[in-house]
Amino acid sequence: MVLSLTLLFVLSSGADGRVMHIKSLFASPLSEPRVGAQRTINLSRGTKVSVVTTQDPWVRIRFAAGTGWVLNAVLSDSPPGKTSSLLDSGADVSLNARKRVSGFTSAAAARGLREGADDFSGSKFRPDFESVRNMEGGYVNPDDGYAYILNGRTR
Amino acid sequence: MKQHVAAAFFVLTALLPVAGAQSGAPALSRARAHQGVISTEEDHGDLTAEIRFGRALAARILGQYKLSADDKTGGYVSRVGAGLVAMSGRPEIRFHFGVIESNEINAYACPGGYVFITKGALSLMSGEAQLAGVISHEIAHINRKHVVRALKIHGGGGSFASGIAAMIGGTSDSSRVILGSLMDRGMDLLFKDGLSIADEFDSDADAQENMVAAGYSPAEYRRYLQKISDAGPGKTTSILSKTHPPLAGRIERLKQREGRLGENARN
Structure with a gap:
């Protein structure tokens, strides 16, 4: 039973x-x-x-x-974690790319991180961090991105 | 002291041949694929290490290939990428998308959320769904931490935060050599050796799911791979064919999985 x-x-x-x-x-x-x-x-x-x-x-x-x-x-398996990024700490990502880049630089400096320092400078490959910053400047929030692809159905 | 901190920064059991990851790595369980949790200090250290490494790897890629100055295309790729991240990206990291000046037909994923797609790959696409398929495949590599696992990158324990601070702005010669070597292996993984076949198949499968979740037909991803296959081997697919399993096998698996997703997935 x-x-x-x-x-x-x-x-x-x-x-x-x-x-x-x-x-x-x-x-x-x-x-x-x-x-x-x-x-x-x-x-x-x-x-x-x-x-x-x-x-x-x-x-x-x-x-x-x-x-x-x-x-x-x-x-x-577990609750979604809080977003973590080197672009954290209040960098304004809502304005134009140039302003975003300087926002990141200031935020990094405030936390004692020297922007441009390369922990991997022993590599044989030459880095281009300026282009990385430009790429980061174009960050799109996932919610905005999803709205964009939804709108795209009618584009 | 800095040497000790540096040693703690990255635990380098990684200095094993990458080829080991190519041939012998066991398939990861698909059920365990979608982790998104930062629950302990050590996890957070691992995440920070992942992002720092991935960002520096992205900088190396951009040292080899120019980031496209075409803001319109770059913005479009970023918006579509972000939309896909909304459905199945790891919520704890920010994803960034870039188009690179290369005729190669390929895309690359760096740990920590940095995704690149070549102009050559874009030029072969016939619609947004095909772009979504390729980006979803790269997001899956990052979600599943394929590069992180292949290189065994993780933080060094409780003193990680102070370790980061000590590392920035001046590393010792020995740590510079070790970290530089790790970076070189990361580049080899992306451009020469490739990830394991199981990793690639898993990322293909995840890409299909992500496409469905975001409202795209997963069949478009298969059609895109078919286009590359139809074009035949050539200069523009030399890296892709070196670093990925043969297209015929990938296409066949995708077709089988479309059946499991439902008949409409074939449309």
Whole structure:
């Protein structure tokens, strides 16, 4: 009897049971494990879900309002971490590239990091950090990037 | 003292031949692929080491190839890349995207979020979904820390922050040699030796998932690889063919996985 109840519980709650988190900006679990299936609900980044079963590359998850299928790619074992970057510490990345570069330089200097110093100067390859800074100056926030590709559907 | 700090900065069990990573590395578990957690001081040290190394590696790439001055194309690639990061990038790092002046058909991922795509690769693409496929493949390399693992880069324990401060602005000769050698191995990994075949297959599979999550048809990625294959071997694919598994095998695997993603994924 106890065994049957245990088995029933395991089957109804899902045999896997691992707790995972939504890693993507959001996830829309599908009613079936296939592209094009009906979307159920939008779950935001960091939402805790439990794994019911897997069918690579799909994972059936349980969340507060029910169950649905998402791809492996949108799940993480642990809550999304805080963004860490050498561009941290208040560098203003919302203005033009030139200003962003100087913002980074100031922020790095404030933390005692001398911009341009190269820990790997023993390498036989010549570095170009100025171009790296230019590249960093063009940083696009992932949320803005996602809005852009969504708009692109109608471009 | 600085030498000790330097030794703690990067734990160099890494001075083993890169070729070992090419042939014998076991396939990573796909289920464990998507880590995004900075939970301990040591993890944070590892992340800092990863970003510092990746940024310096990116600087070496840009020392070899000019960053494109075409801001319009660069901005477009950055926006599409950022959109893909929103769906499956590691939330703890900032991703940066750059177009480089090279006719080679290739793309490169440096640890810490630095992604490059060549003008040659862009010129062969016939739509945004194909670009999304290639960028997603590179994001996957960074998500799975393939270069970090191949080179065994990680922080040196509790005194990491002071280690960084001591390293900047003047390293000892011995640490300079060790770190320089590590950098050279990173460049060899990207341009000569390549990652393991399993790493490349895993990144292809992740790319398909990322494309679906962002609303692109994953079949476009396969079609792009097919285009490269159809063009045949040549000067513009010499690095790609040296550093990646044969295209025929990759295309076949992608096709099989499209079936598992669902029939619509083939469209």
